[in-house]
Amino acid sequence: MAEAGEPSDLFVHAITVQWADCDPARIAYTGQIPKFALSAIDAWWAERVGIDWFALNVDHRMGTPFVHLDMDFRSPITPRHPLFCTVMLSKLGTTSLTFRVVGRQDGTVRFEGNFVCVAVSADDFRPGYPSAEIRTRLESLLSERL
Amino acid sequence: MAEAGEPSDLFVHAITVQWADCDPARIAYTGQIPKFALSAIDAWWAERVGIDWFALNVDHRMGTPFVHLDMDFRSPITPRHPLFCTVMLSKLGTTSLTFRVVGRQDGTVRFEGNFVCVAVSADDFRPGYPSAEIRTRLESLLSERL
Amino acid sequence: MAEAGEPSDLFVHAITVQWADCDPARIAYTGQIPKFALSAIDAWWAERVGIDWFALNVDHRMGTPFVHLDMDFRSPITPRHPLFCTVMLSKLGTTSLTFRVVGRQDGTVRFEGNFVCVAVSADDFRPGYPSAEIRTRLESLLSERL
Amino acid sequence: MAEAGEPSDLFVHAITVQWADCDPARIAYTGQIPKFALSAIDAWWAERVGIDWFALNVDHRMGTPFVHLDMDFRSPITPRHPLFCTVMLSKLGTTSLTFRVVGRQDGTVRFEGNFVCVAVSADDFRPGYPSAEIRTRLESLLSERL
Numbered sequence: 001m002a003e004a005g006e007p008s009d010l011f012v013h014a015i016t017v018q019w020a021d022c023d024p025a026r027i028a029y030t031g032q033i034p035k036f037a038l039s040a041i042d043a044w045w046a047e048r049v050g051i052d053w054f055a056l057n058v059d060h061r062m063g064t065p066f067v068h069l070d071m072d073f074r075s076p077i078t079p080r081h082p083l084f085c086t087v088m089l090s091k092l093g094t095t096s097l098t099f100r101v102v103g104r105q106d107g108t109v110r111f112e113g114n115f116v117c118v119a120v121s122a123d124d125f126r127p128g129y130p131s132a133e134i135r136t137r138l139e140s141l142l143s144e145r146l
Numbered sequence: 147m148a149e150a151g152e153p154s155d156l157f158v159h160a161i162t163v164q165w166a167d168c169d170p171a172r173i174a175y176t177g178q179i180p181k182f183a184l185s186a187i188d189a190w191w192a193e194r195v196g197i198d199w200f201a202l203n204v205d206h207r208m209g210t211p212f213v214h215l216d217m218d219f220r221s222p223i224t225p226r227h228p229l230f231c232t233v234m235l236s237k238l239g240t241t242s243l244t245f246r247v248v249g250r251q252d253g254t255v256r257f258e259g260n261f262v263c264v265a266v267s268a269d270d271f272r273p274g275y276p277s278a279e280i281r282t283r284l285e286s287l288l289s290e291r292l
Numbered sequence: 293m294a295e296a297g298e299p300s301d302l303f304v305h306a307i308t309v310q311w312a313d314c315d316p317a318r319i320a321y322t323g324q325i326p327k328f329a330l331s332a333i334d335a336w337w338a339e340r341v342g343i344d345w346f347a348l349n350v351d352h353r354m355g356t357p358f359v360h361l362d363m364d365f366r367s368p369i370t371p372r373h374p375l376f377c378t379v380m381l382s383k384l385g386t387t388s389l390t391f392r393v394v395g396r397q398d399g400t401v402r403f404e405g406n407f408v409c410v411a412v413s414a415d416d417f418r419p420g421y422p423s424a425e426i427r428t429r430l431e432s433l434l435s436e437r438l
Numbered sequence: 439m440a441e442a443g444e445p446s447d448l449f450v451h452a453i454t455v456q457w458a459d460c461d462p463a464r465i466a467y468t469g470q471i472p473k474f475a476l477s478a479i480d481a482w483w484a485e486r487v488g489i490d491w492f493a494l495n496v497d498h499r500m501g502t503p504f505v506h507l508d509m510d511f512r513s514p515i516t517p518r519h520p521l522f523c524t525v526m527l528s529k530l531g532t533t534s535l536t537f538r539v540v541g542r543q544d545g546t547v548r549f550e551g552n553f554v555c556v557a558v559s560a561d562d563f564r565p566g567y568p569s570a571e572i573r574t575r576l577e578s579l580l581s582e583r584l
Contacts, residue, residue, distance in 0.1 A: 024314050031312055323472050357468070
């Protein structure tokens, strides 16, 4: 599912944009696009770490509340083509994680953005990794970055 | 509806955060928060300009597709308190409009962000103002900024 | 906020339909309408019982999972008028609760529907009322029905 | 992708339920489930008719506004398993179309429901088929019903 211009080993999540996502301007509603990117990051966790956000919270009692996001919308998104979202773990701080997400349709970048979250205990929201194993796994995934 | 610390003449849009907005971490889902801010900007148009996004598009054939947004999440949002979103038109370029939105609950900033859109014709997405009157109205609203 | 044709003491929840709720047919997306009705039922709990779904779950450890809903869509919903949702507790079984919701815009019924949920413990999903007080309060609200 | 107990030639649409779909009860939010079913019906149009709702509206100027839906929720939906939605065109009136959708996770029915819409011209919302070809195609798909 890699698109031209991206190294083929990056994680790409395909989203079927539908009627439900579009507004009267006949394009995906702006408020829907951060949801597409977050959905791709959740899929990245499921595939790369082997634990999606639900299991991370419920089974591992770890949360990742977001503290920042920024997005540039390069071109409108429509249901005409699948939306391929490339997700990279671009930075790993002591407890912060930065994801870069680029969305493409039909070979054209539609959006790109950065999403920063913090690893916390799901019980008390205190920053930290409940599991050293998850942290180690994340470090190994940094090598995927461009 | 002005909150302490904001000049009282700024536009403030109150949102009732509900169960539907929350995820298993018992806070408003990250992907919902840009929607809150955009909803507040749409309410600003309705109240300050007198034309909401729907009427702008359908009646005036003007669109305002977004090209950028950035948000900092300062503190979790829950259904415990109303969410007061202050909206300011912070910058007006030739065809671009920048909004600043600050969300507060119980006197505490929960998020702040910037949202940049472009005035276009709804017919062909070309940048520009179909109506000089709307542009003039927007200019007069710039004086509201901090 | 009572509309013509409804006894004035019924609970009515006003919703501002926005651009974000509409699809390319320029009407509120079908999938959004059950959300409007559920939002009105949550508002009914907050106002009539004094406990919204979030507090019911988090503070009282009671849940109300839905087992059924049916809706008839009488007329399209648009951002042109506020959407007034009348909510009635129409039936109270041993553990089931049935709500009737009627949505009106500009004096015309847009949708009507029935929503059946079951009182459960939030800890183990077992049917029942964790609090006799809540049950008693609900019984008193049955008198509001048509 | 057919599940045990369904004839293998029925259309089945797989949905990845995520964190974003869940509420603090750790199950998919009720208001999200009609959206799952509608998303499956849109996917049915794309696959079986070869025209999704977006193309139907924009290219063929045909709309299918819904006039009724009813759903029974048999069991909670979570991100633990993919959600397989079987879609059948169960009835075809002069201008009405009835879909039956059954959602399963891990071999268990989670919801079942009926969704009735009306074929209309997208220009004036008048009932009818702008294209005899689409009507004929729909008739041929009725044979898929149970």
